[in-house]
Amino acid sequence: MARLILLLVIALLFVWTSSEKVKISNLEPRRDTDGVWMDIHDGKVVAVDGIYYYFGGSYGFCREPDGDSGCNPTSIGSCGFQTNHNVTLFTSKDLKNWKNEGSVFQTARDHPVPGSILFCPKVLFNKQTKMWVLWYNWIAGTFDRSYYSIAVSSTPTGPFKVVNSNLKTLKFDNAGDFNLFQDDNNDAYVIYTSKLQGPEPSHQMSLEKLAPDYLSSLPNTSTGYFGNSFVEAPAMFKRDGLYYTVFGTCCCYCKGGGPVTYYTSKTPLGPYQQHEVISANIPSQQTDIWPFFTKNNKVEYMWIGNRWQSAPDRLKGHDFQFWSPMQFDAAGSISPLQFIDDFEIDV
Numbered sequence: 180m181a182r183l184i185l186l187l188v189i190a191l192l193f194v195w196t197s198s199e200k201v202k203i204s205n206l207e208p209r210r211d212t213d214g215v216w217m218d219i220h221d222g223k224v225v226a227v228d229g230i231y232y233y234f235g236g237s238y239g240f241c242r243e244p245d246g247d248s249g250c251n252p253t254s255i256g257s258c259g260f261q262t263n264h265n266v267t268l269f270t271s272k273d274l275k276n277w278k279n280e281g282s283v284f285q286t287a288r289d290h291p292v293p294g295s296i297l298f299c300p301k302v303l304f305n306k307q308t309k310m311w312v313l314w315y316n317w318i319a320g321t322f323d324r325s326y327y328s329i330a331v332s333s334t335p336t337g338p339f340k341v342v343n344s345n346l347k348t349l350k351f352d353n354a355g356d357f358n359l360f361q362d363d364n365n366d367a368y369v370i371y372t373s374k375l376q377g378p379e380p381s382h383q384m385s386l387e388k389l390a391p392d393y394l395s396s397l398p399n400t401s402t403g404y405f406g407n408s409f410v411e412a413p414a415m416f417k418r419d420g421l422y423y424t425v426f427g428t429c430c431c432y433c434k435g436g437g438p439v440t441y442y443t444s445k446t447p448l449g450p451y452q453q454h455e456v457i458s459a460n461i462p463s464q465q466t467d468i469w470p471f472f473t474k475n476n477k478v479e480y481m482w483i484g485n486r487w488q489s490a491p492d493r494l495k496g497h498d499f500q501f502w503s504p505m506q507f508d509a510a511g512s513i514s515p516l517q518f519i520d521d522f523e524i525d526v
Contacts, residue, residue, distance in 0.1 A: 199273055199525065199526055200523055200524070200525050200526075201273050201274060201275040201523065201524060201526060202275075202521055202522070202523045203274065203275065203502055203521060203522055203523075203524070204520065204521040205499070205500070205501050205502060205503075205518070205519060205520060205521060206499075206520050206521065208497065208499065209277070209500060210277075211269060211277050211278060211279040212276050212277065212278050212279070213279065215279065216496070216497055217269060217277060217279075218237040218238065218239070218240075218267065218496035218497070219233065219235035219236070219237060219267055219269060220235055220236050220237075220238060220466070220485050220498065220500075221235060221236045221298060221299045221300065221466050221485065222234050222235020222236060222300060222301075222466060222467065223235070223300075223301045223302060223358070223359070223466075223467045223469065224467065224469045224471075224481070224483075225302065225303060225304060225361075225469070226469075226470070226471065226472070227304050227335075229272065230270055230271070230272060231270065231271045231272070231274060231471070232268060232269075232270055232302070232304075232335050233268065233269040233270070233271070233277065234266060234267070234268050234283070234300055234301070234302040234313070235266070235267060235269075235300065236264055236265070236266060236267075236297065236298065236299065236300055237264065237265045237266070237267045237282065237496060238259060238261070238264055238495045238496055239261060239263055239264070239495060239496055240494040240495065240496045240497070241258035241259070241261060241494070241495050242258060242493050242494060242495075243258050243259070243432075243488060243490070243493045243494070243495050243498075244257075244258065245493075246488075247433060247434040247435060247488055248431065248432060248433055248434070248488070249431070249432025249433070249434075249487050249488055249495070250431035250432050250433075253322075253431070255294070255296065255320050258495050259432050259495055260296050261296065262286060262287060262293075262294055262295060262296055263285075263286065263287055264286050264296060264297040264298070265282040265284065265285045265286065265297075266282065266283050266284035266285075266297070266300040266313065266315070266339070267279070267280075267281065267282050267283070268280040268281065268283045268335060268336060268337075270335075273526050274471060274481075274524070274526055275526075280335070280336050281336065283313075283332070283335070283336055283337030283338060283339055284300070284313060284315075284330060284337060284338070284339045286317075289330070289338065289339065289340070289341065290317065290328065290341065290344070291341055291344050292317070292319060292344060294319065294320070295317045295318065295319055296317060296318050296319075297315050297316070297317050298315065298316045298317065298318070298356075299315060299316045299356055299357060300313060300314070300315040301313070301314050301315070301357070301358055301359045301467075302314075302335075302359075303359050303361050303367055303393060304335070305365070305367075305392065305393050306365050307365055307391060307392075308391075308392050308393075309333065310331045310332070310333060310392075310393075311331065311332045311333070311334065311335050311339070312329065312330075312331050312392075312393040312394065313329065313330045313331070313332070313339045314327060314328070314329055314357070314359060314369070315327070315328055315330075316354070316355060316356065316357060322355070322375050322376065323353065323375065323376040325353060325354060325355050325375055326344075326345045326346065326354075327345075327346040327349070327354060327357070327371075328341055328343065328344045328345065328346070329341070329342055329343045329346060329393075329394055329395075330342060331394070342394060343394060343395070346395065346396070348395040348396045348397070348398055349369075349371070349373070349387065349396050349398060350385065350387060350396075350398035350401040350403075351371075351373035351374060351385055351401075351404075352373065353373055353374055353375050353376055353377070354371045354372065354373045354375075355371070355372045355373070355375050355382070355411060356371070356372045356411035356412050356413065357369055357370060357371035357372065357413065358370050358371075358413045358414050358415060358467065359389075359393075360415035360416065360417075360447075362417060362447060363417070365391075366388065366389075366447070367388070367389040367393050368386060368387065368388050368389060368415060368447055368448075369386070369387055369389060369396055370384065370385070370386045370413040370414075370415050370424055370426075371384070371385060371386075371387075371413070372384055372410060372411045372413065372426075373385055379408075380408035380409065381408065381409060382408060382409045382410055382411060382429055383404040383406075383408050383410070384404065384405060384406050384407075384410055384413060384424070384426055385401055385402055385403060385404055385405070386401070386402040386405075386415070386424065386447075386448065386449070387400050387401045387402070388400040388447070388448065400448055402448050402449045402450075402451070405442070405449060405450070405451050406424070406426065406440070406442055406451065406453060407428075407440060407453075409428060409429050410426045410427060410428060410429065411426065411427070411428075411429050411430070411437075412426060412427055412430070412437070412439075412464055412465045412466060413425065413426035414426070414465060414466075414467050414468040415468075416468050416469070416470065416480060417447075418478075418480065418507065418511065419511060420445070421443055421444075421445065421511050422443065422444045422445070422446065422447050422451075423441055423442070423443055423468075423513070424441070424442045424443075424444075424451055425439055425440070425441040425442070425457075425465065425468060426439065426440070426465070427439035427440065427458070427464070427465055430464045430487075432487045432488065433464065433487055433488070434462060434486075434487055434488035434489065435462055436458070436461050436462045436463045436464050436484065436486075437464055437465075438456045438458060438459045439456065439457055439458040439465050439516075440453065440454065440455070440456050440457070441454050441455075441457055441513055442454065443511070454512065454513070455515075456515075457513050457514070457515050457516050458482075458484075458515070458516040459515070460517075460518070461484065461501060461516055461517070461518050462486060462489070462501075462518070463484030463485060463486045463500070463501035464484050464485050464487060465482065465483075465484045466483055466484055466485050467483050468480055468481065468482050468483075468505070469481055469483075471524075471526065472526065473524060473525045473526060474525040479504055479505070479524075480504070480505040481502060481503070481504055481505070482502070482503045482504075482505050482516060483500060483501065483502050483503075484500065484501045485498060485500060485501075486498055486499040486500060486501055501518070502522075503516055503517075503519060503522070504522060504524060
């Protein structure tokens with residue numbers, strides 16, 4: 180009996196402490212569990228109850244223009260600016276095997292303004308309301324008509340229903356790229372690029388707290404403009420009590436990517452101190468930074484970006500992604516990112 184109990188204890192300890200080492204490649208297309216190439220970009224990964232939910236934009240299989248820029252032209256109907264963009268959800272327990280849960284939001288079907296172009300979908304789960312909240316940026320033909328819309332669902336698989344098609348509470352209008360951040364206490368924030376058109380300096384970054392239901396912002400909490408101008412593709416996260424905002428130079432579907440600078444503050448609304456560039460030579464545009472859990476429940480952070488104009492067949496939906504675990508020194512400074520072909524992590 181004593182031997183049997185000992186064996187059971189050893190087995191339980193093994194299960195408790197074991198982890199799975201997975202290899203993630205930046206040189207191969209990301210495929211779902213059915214072997215299909217994942218058409219997902221500009222997205223966000225959130226972990227809830229041991230499952231990673233990867234929401235992102237599916238831009239379809241239009242042929243990209245030749246050259247290093249996918250923004251030639253930017254007219255409605257051209258590749259990357261079509262009205263059939265969807266929000267797709269993939270789920271995983273190990274960051275390697277992703278199940279396609281289908282389109283949870285389709286512009287043509289679910290967005291109330293016909294002829295709109297959807298970009299940059301971001302989703303958070305509100306623990307108080309028990310609702311999944313989707314924010315997305317949309318334009319109506321030209322970038323001077325750029326807005327935010329909000330949709331909700333009681334389940335991550337949707338369907339998401341629009342509750343506000345044109346957010347009016349932001350302090351600054353004419354907003355573009357953005358991201359959402361959820362703090363430990365369920366407070367949430369929106370970091371966004373605004374003043375896309377007009378006098379210089381343009382494309383400036385700002386940050387605001389969200390209402391408790393995440394369906395509006397609180398403009399009286401705005402940080403105002405901060406950091407460099409002519410920037411986009413922001414991300415925000417918290418590590419060891421320090422808040423980080425990270426964003427880079429404008430890069431409209433560019434092959435070369437944009438240099439990314441980071442800022443830190445002891446409070447979510449700043450003031451933020453500017454630090455060095457952390458991704459100067461990576462052919463990828465930042466899309467999100469998110470926490471993941473490694474062996475013994477250690478929290479680490481993943482940087483992900485879109486490798487625009489990288490698909491061998493020149494199809495937008497086949498553009499590659501770049502993922503990289505982030506490294507920090509003892510003071511919390513972010514180590515510069517380098518392009519890596521692949522890496523292994525214990526999850």
